Amino acid sequence: xxxxxxxxxxxxxxxxxxxxxxxxxxxxxxxxxxxxxxxxxxxxxxxxxxxxxxxxxxxxxxxxxxxxxxxxxxxxxxxxxxxxxxxxxxxxxxxxxxxxxxxxxxxxxxxxxxxxxxxxxxxxxxxxxxxxxxxxxxxxxxxxxxxxxxxxxxxxxxxxxxxxxxxxxxxxxxxxxxxxxxxxxxxxxxxxxxxxxxxxxxxxxxxxxxxxxx
Amino acid sequence: xxxxxxxxxxxxxxxxxxxxxxxxxxxxxxxxxxxxxxxxxxxxxxxxxxxxxxxxxxxxxxxxxxxxxxxxxxxxxxxxxxxxxxxxxxxxxxxxxxxxxxxxxxxxxxxxxxxxxxxxxxxxxxxxxxxxxxxxxxxxxxxxxxxxxxxxxxxxx
Numbered sequence: 001x002x003x004x005x006x007x008x009x010x011x012x013x014x015x016x017x018x019x020x021x022x023x024x025x026x027x028x029x030x031x032x033x034x035x036x037x038x039x040x041x042x043x044x045x046x047x048x049x050x051x052x053x054x055x056x057x058x059x060x061x062x063x064x065x066x067x068x069x070x071x072x073x074x075x076x077x078x079x080x081x082x083x084x085x086x087x088x089x090x091x092x093x094x095x096x097x098x099x100x101x102x103x104x105x106x107x108x109x110x111x112x113x114x115x116x117x118x119x120x121x122x123x124x125x126x127x128x129x130x131x132x133x134x135x136x137x138x139x140x141x142x143x144x145x146x147x148x149x150x151x152x153x154x155x156x157x158x159x160x161x162x163x164x165x166x167x168x169x170x171x172x173x174x175x176x177x178x179x180x181x182x183x184x185x186x187x188x189x190x191x192x193x194x195x196x197x198x199x200x201x202x203x204x205x206x207x208x209x210x211x212x213x214x
Numbered sequence: 215x216x217x218x219x220x221x222x223x224x225x226x227x228x229x230x231x232x233x234x235x236x237x238x239x240x241x242x243x244x245x246x247x248x249x250x251x252x253x254x255x256x257x258x259x260x261x262x263x264x265x266x267x268x269x270x271x272x273x274x275x276x277x278x279x280x281x282x283x284x285x286x287x288x289x290x291x292x293x294x295x296x297x298x299x300x301x302x303x304x305x306x307x308x309x310x311x312x313x314x315x316x317x318x319x320x321x322x323x324x325x326x327x328x329x330x331x332x333x334x335x336x337x338x339x340x341x342x343x344x345x346x347x348x349x350x351x352x353x354x355x356x357x358x359x360x361x362x363x364x365x366x367x368x369x370x371x
Contacts, residue, residue: 007339008237009274009347012230016270044233051229056246058224058253161226169225 006030006037011044017163021135024164045165049106049113049129052167101134101203103142103185104165116207123214124176130155130168130185137161138187141194142168147179147211154183157194174211181209215260224253227269231277238281238332248280268346275329275347282328286321319369327362334359
């Protein structure tokens with residue numbers, strides 16, 4: 001499909017996971033070379049991110065979310081650090097490994113928010129917000145391996161809906177451990193144990209944060 | 215619809231409603247009111263969505279209608295819809311169109327016609343997209359759009 005301009009409705013449908021992967025890719029390709037559509041898409045992603053972080057209250061009794069999902073994870077390594085059974089990668093790749101599910105992230109640093117890149121330089125106290133892109137509903141978890149050899153479960157396995165750059169409703173506040181921290185996202189069709197080695201048909205995606213002194 | 219189901223819809227799609235309402239109303243407080251109105255309406259009358267296949271399409275249409283209803287409120291008439299877009303559209307007379315005129319045009323149309331005008335001239339949606347929003351055939355959209363254009367031109371004249 002050839003996209004002329006991308007409408008606001010088309011963006012809504014893409015973010016809702018209602019657009020075929022090929023069409024979504026075509027829309028993004030078009031937006032990459034069109035300032036009008038790029039601005040619309042960036043705005044949509046920014047509002048989505050802000051909404052996930054600070055949703056306006058809805059005057060209906062809402063079910064409580066599980067604490068680990070909604071918590072802003074201050075000093076997360078201390079609170080949630082869990083040693084898991086499956087081995088670390090000796091040299092974690094800084095590129096995507098396989099599969100159709102990917103994880104991305106934004107960095108909040110001193111009040112400014114930027115999109116994270118591979119091997120993004122970050123500082124203690126920065127907050128990381130994850131976004132996932134999947135073509136179908138799946139189970140998702142995220143763990144971090146820091147330079148001191150500690151492994152933290154940042155996102156316990158949870159079912160996520162299909163969609164492009166869906167914001168994971170939690171933020172990770174980085175602790176004072178300097179050096180590289182590898183964030184690993186695990187996507188599996190079925191519920192899984194994040195403390196066990198992932199099944200062969202799960203999709204793994206990683207990125208590295210290079211944490212430097214403030 | 216259970217409150218849990220509504221909560222999930224709100225979490226996953228509320229951002230789209232809020233963004234569209236902000237764009238149409240140019241006012242954050244009003245946009246938040248519309249956000250609540252749209253989801254409360256969905257909670258009270260879930261069958262309105264359940265008959266449709268796309269939640270994004272339903273919410274886009276519901277938000278548009280909610281915003282237009284708000285605009286029709288006399289207090290809010292001056293806050294209208296991204297009229298700067300209409301200024302670039304076929305509706306604009308050669309000497310330029312004022313925001314007030316566009317507001318009056320929108321306010322003078324039926325609910326569906328006003329929504330159609332926004333989709334055509336502000337959002338610049340395709341007839342296929344509009345057909346899905348209304349649940350009409352593409353051909354019907356074309357026919358209604360022609361009539362709408364004539365109606366608007368009569369009002370401009």
